Amino acid sequence: MNFRRLLDIAQSLKASLVVVGILSIAFLIFSLLVGMPPIGYVLIVGFVAVPTLLYVGRSIRADTNKLTDARFLLVLCASILVMLPVIQAVPYGRAHSNPPITGEPQWSSPRTRELMARACFGCHSNEVEYPSYASVAPISWVVEAHVAEGREKVNYSEFDQRQRGADETIEVIQEGSMPPAYYTRFGRHPEAKLTSAELQELIDGLRATPGLSED
Ligand code: HEC
Incomplete structure (x- = not known):
């Protein structure tokens, strides 16, 4: 030809x-x-x-x-x-896993944990609440990939083991790089959008929690 x-x-x-x-x-x-x-x-x-x-x-x-x-x-x-x-028949993204919780940071207060859970546990914990659309490919793949990568970096539900990314917790919140922008896009996860007062409260609470910053 x-x-x-x-x-x-x-x-x-x-x-x-x-x-x-x-x-x-x-x-x-x-x-x-x-x-x-x-x-x-x-x-x-x-x-x-x-x-x-x-x-x-x-x-x-x-x-x-x-x-x-x-x-x-x-x-x-x-x-x-x-x-x-x-x-829809692709197995990836269908497991919706939540392994057992084996340890958490020593949160300085229940409020600190509550704010962390709202903003971060959707990817960095073993208490992920999978929305119904997480059962529909390709969105299920998106959710699975983010949870897997998030847990690999730092899993606040497995704090009995060393969590390499943990000492950057405060830093990523201050930078505004976490939670990632795509997480709250299209009106998703409004609970994860903390007000500036809540952010300050969270940062203060995390400073009083051991293991979450480099100093
Ligand atoms: C939508 C899922 C998702 C949410 C929600 C989320 N993260 Fe992440 N996080 C990720 C992914 C994926 C990575 C790895 C890729 C990257 O760094 O962007 C990551 C990386 C990190 C890292 C490691 C950074 C590094 O440079 O090694 C820290 C620390 C972190 N996140 C903290 C948080 C905190 C604190 C919150 C809540 C304020 C949060 N994340 C919310 C998905 C998420």
Whole structure:
């Protein structure tokens, strides 16, 4: 197949290429806003691209001028509609684990713990409350990835073991880098959005709790 032939094909699929472009950008923006893990990009793009490209390849080899925008878009829509239920069967993100609590910091007061639980336990504890949408892929993958990564950095429910990230607790709150922006986006988790008075109260409480800052 030569370059001219490729150009001809692109010409006959102009509208399709525009639709693919728009869908890709929309998917990318959505994924970035919710903090999609790499597996999400690979699986979703893969499940749509592979059948669509197989169809295009077959049509080109058959060389019957059957490759039209209408047919291409039909195959694309069908791939998307099939992909959505198929990805629900992926096991990743379905466990909703909450291992036993083996130890917590010696919180300076119940209020300190309460504020930490509101803002941070959604990812850094073994008391994660999984919302109903956490059962629907690809959002379930997003939640699973954030909880797994958060617990790996610091798990305030396993404070009997050394938690490497713990001494940065106060720092990340002061910087405003935790909780991550995506956590409270789209009106999600309003309880985690602390007022400036609550933030100050939390920081004071954490200063009086051992093991949560570098000094
Ligand atoms: C949506 C889940 C989520 C929530 C809620 C959350 N974190 Fe995190 N946290 C993460 C993830 C993911 C990482 C690792 C990636 C990163 O550093 O951005 C992390 C990293 C950290 C680290 C390690 C930083 C480092 O540089 O090693 C600390 C400390 C931390 N978080 C504290 C907190 C505190 C304190 C809160 C509450 C005010 C909080 N996090 C809320 C997901 C979360």
